[in-house]
Ligand SMILES: Nc1ncnc2c1ncn2[C@@H]1O[C@H](COP(=O)(O)OP(=O)(O)OP(=O)(O)O)[C@@H](O)[C@H]1O
């Protein structure tokens with residue numbers, strides 16, 4: 085039987101396995117789980133508002149007009165650039181002794197973390213079976229504040245690349261980690277393990293053409309008093325599908341997320357953020373700003389789960405969306421699943437066009453309608469820039 | 472300068488202006504008064520080009536051009552300025568940035584060189600001084616969180632920076648305290664010149680104590696029903712609009 089899962093399984097069987105037995109074992113478990121699941125389909129909550137078929141298709145480019153980046157140019161100084169290519173990775177400079185970067189295939193067994201995947205995340209599960217590149221970054225306690233850019237540059241943009249990155253941040257570390265892809269087809273899993281009192285600023289900057297696809301799964305495990313700020317910019321793409329899963333494993337930690345999603349042509353973008361308040365006294369703030377043009381489609385959601393006893397959790401979900409054409413579609417869903425008694429939560433979602441009165445106000449001062457629209461869009465995006 | 476000739480206009484689906492005519496010559500100040508819902512704002516909005524306000528009949532000539540044929544931004548660049556009765560808040564857009572963008576868009580339309588930020592800053596600082604305005608408002612997003620009076624003052628400040636040929640002030644005096652009323656009228660008076668005209672929509676003749684009008688008109692039920700001098704404003708203040716129905 086053809087189908088995505090079968091393709092993945094076949095591909096996995098062809099992979100050579102000079103890997104340590106424990107990793108082969110992990111792969112085998114994922115392989116068996118894949119065999120028991122169904123191909124991703126429209127009945128799944130995570131795939132309801134995206135064309136699953138685009139995982140296999142190569143899409144016609146048509147006329148390209150890439151959206152403008154909303155973030156300050158990605159070329160600002162980074163202390164270190166990790167360039168991931170078809171043949172592994174390169175570093176722009178030598179690592180100081182408090183920083184270790186290894187190929188993901190050389191990961192120590194005790195550092196491996198099992199991620200929990202199921203039918204909804206079947207495409208991410210495929211990554212466990214197939215990843216053959218990526219890095220493991222360990223930043224130790226004695227580190228200076230550091231900014232690292234992970235830059236993907238693959239020669240063959242038509243081939244799906246399966247990557248896994250694991251980032252370990254020791255207690256008290258201050259790090260900025262930017263992940264950037266400006267062209268390609270990627271299935272990536274990122275795991276961030278954030279120790280006590282650690283501060284992470286993470287940026288995900290993905291700009292794709294209308295022919296390219298990208299699937300990402302991002303897990304953040306936060307210990308006590310950790311602070312993670314995640315800024316995502318997802319522009320374009322035949323398909324972009326992102327899931328951010330945040331686990332509060334201690335107390336008094338904070339997760340702040342800002343997402344800008346912009347689609348045009350026939351793009352599909354899915355941006356899901358799931359925050360699990362497993363324990364008391366943690367705070368999460370999720371802001372989405374999405375703009376869909378032409379015949380494109382965006383699905384964004386923010387889901388917070390508050391476990392029994394996780395009192396004094398604070399949750400904010402702020403989802404705003406703009407449709408720039410009649411044929412564009414946006415689905416936007418803030419969700420709260422609360423099993424604790426004392427929780428402070430605020431959530432809201434709006435979908436609309438650019439405000440006509442504001443546009444006229446700008447025009448009445450001499451600003452042409454196109455520029456007035458740009459100004460309004462820019463100001464709308466600003467609200468999600470959290471870094 | 473401006474010649475409105477027998478204009479009928481709809482706002483949304485409703486016919487509001489019903490055969491309105493008005494001529495404004497260079498340097499003149501015309502005050503327009505009239506009961507609530509008479510169509511005063513609709514007239515200002517029609518001249519500025521607001522969406523959903525549409526002329527169904529008649530013509531508007533502005534400095535030799537068919538005003539109704541121009542886009543709102545073109546009208547602005549030609550020299551039309553509307554100080555809104557209800558200025559909108561635009562979060563995330565800085566006032567200074569907005570004003571410079573507007574000014575340079577107008578200059579570009581007129582084939583003039585853009586103003587760089589240093590030049591602009593100098594000019595704005597001077598205007599702030601001349602017009603007795605507060606500069607902290609300029610650092611904030613356009614009208615966001617401004618009090619009613621602050622919004623009106625911001626409108627007048629924009630007018631000062633953009634230096635229009637025809638300024639329409641829609642109830643700019645409403646909601647102003649006595650000092651602000653003075654600041655706003657001083658701002659207008661400073662701009663008065665032989666080639667600049669004003670249409671001032673107001674409910675209160677006290678504004679006209681500060682800004683001396685050449686003409687006062689009463690707009691009722693979509694047309695101008697009475698015109699006169701400043702004396703008319705005083706009479707209206709005393710008598711109200713009851714006489715309209717007699
Ligand atoms: N877009 C619209 N659709 C339908 N009716 C409208 C629209 N805009 C204005 N109107 C109506 O047109 C009439 C005139 O409104 P306008 O704002 O011009 O009055 P005005 O003379 O400025 O009154 P005020 O003194 O209260 O400011 C009002 O009855 C108003 O409700």
Ligand SMILES: [Mg+2]
Pocket residue numbers: 511512513556641642
């Ligand atoms: Mg009015």
